[in-house]
Amino acid sequence: MPSSTDPFLLLHSIGKTFASGVTALENVNLKVNEGDFMSLLGPSGCGKSTALRIIAGLSNPTSGLVEWRGAPLRQNDIGFVFQEPTLLPWASVYDNVWLPLRLRGVSRKDAAPQIAEVLERVHLTGFEEAVPRELSGGMKMRVSIARGLVTQPRILLMDEPFAALDEITRFKLNNDLLELWAERGFTVIFVTHSVFESVFLSNRITVMAARPGRVFDEVAVDAPYPRNQSFRTSPEYAALCRKTSDALVDAINATAQDLEETVHGDH
């Protein structure tokens, strides 16, 4: 259930400069509590994916430290969902969800109960034998989420998972994700471009600015859970969206000003 105040993950002045000379992140400090649903919101190129990859351990920071608090982190504890479904195109839905367990040495049979459960949670029971190309975009994304959840991670990192989907499917998956989160109580870091999505889902929004990528602002979304369709139309939601949107516009302007200084207002 929604967050405690025990920090779970701390980023200490993380910086990342690529070999190309691009500084993707500069002095990023971040605190994520156990059970948080935190969104990273920011313009394109502000280093959201880079930050997520550093948290996942897929990339090393140039400076700074990633600190995990609480019980020591195991291989299983991080789940990752990409923007694209990133499934094995030759494998069935069942085998795709089995993959992370298989890599840990769990046999196809032993994995069956977990796979069945998680497929039911994402409403894909009955599609076990389908291969990805036989599924719609939304269904593929569900498989990807099921695959991310089957190892029962303590933290789920999601990099714009629904960006390529239509709005109806996206709303539906937003609801499903919140349900899963409430039920399983894992922590989520959710990267998105969408103000509306971030407000609907999260209890905290970290707004980032670009060039260099940095934390610009933080918005607390203290509307209660469970959130549903009536929340989407509530004045409270509208107000929160406006507040977040303002913060985002400020972040974008901050970037634009930096640019003007260096490029003499070319853009």
Add this chain to the structure above:
Amino acid sequence: MATTDQPGRAAPALVIDPEEARRERRRKRERIGSWLLPLTIMGLAIVLWDRICVWNEIPQYILPRPGVVLATVIKDASLLFSSLMVTLKITVLSLALAIAGGVGLAVLFTQSRFIEMSLFPFAIVLQVTPIVAIFPLINIYVDDQTTKLLLCAWIVAFFPILSNTTLGLNSVDRNLIDYFRLNGASRWQTLWHLRLPAAMPYFLGGLKIAGGLALIGAVVAEFVAGTAGQSSGLASRIIEAGYRLNAPRLFAALILISLTGILIFLALSWISHLVLHRWHESALKQEH
């Protein structure tokens, strides 16, 4: 849509709009045409061949009539087919070796860039040097006839498998590689569960080319190696028939080689279809 409530109404027949129906008809025509057309043209060509022989009164030892060629295939069946078996054996064996060598090397290459950098040039040298030019060397170093032919056919056939499989093993979605890394997959697991299946379409494409090349390699090698008694393949039969001005047998052997090539191609295409039809773009039927 308004539903008419007829009691005991049968299940509605599949309703297809005219556009879909037209498309379906076209698809059917194309399906039939894809084998009927080539067969008809082939038939016409054979008839034309026959007529040309008759009209111009061409002697049999220059251009035999198709009927005569067919009769020769039947008459000399035991001789021709035992030769075909020899050629086929070389082809299949060298193809198997080419698969083992090509895939093995490709896997080795993906394990280390340095190995790839060091060895790939040799593979290219082998590929670009005409086999006919290398053969005299092989002739000096290798005694056994079968080994000679195998080696030749292998050199010709293995390169497309190597280069295609290497390309395939390296054409894996970056995110999937990251995903495997995130899950602590070993090098071996990544190879087995990710890189090899992802390389499959590329490998099968290379295999189709290699199948034809292995046959060509086997025949060309025998041409350069010359006949070797009773274990001679179809190329020897052709040379022999050429010396004796036995045009019908020459044609018969030639046709057997072509048919073998076609069969190899069809068999490999079929395998490719079996493996890929459910997931790969290249093997999907259009369903729009």
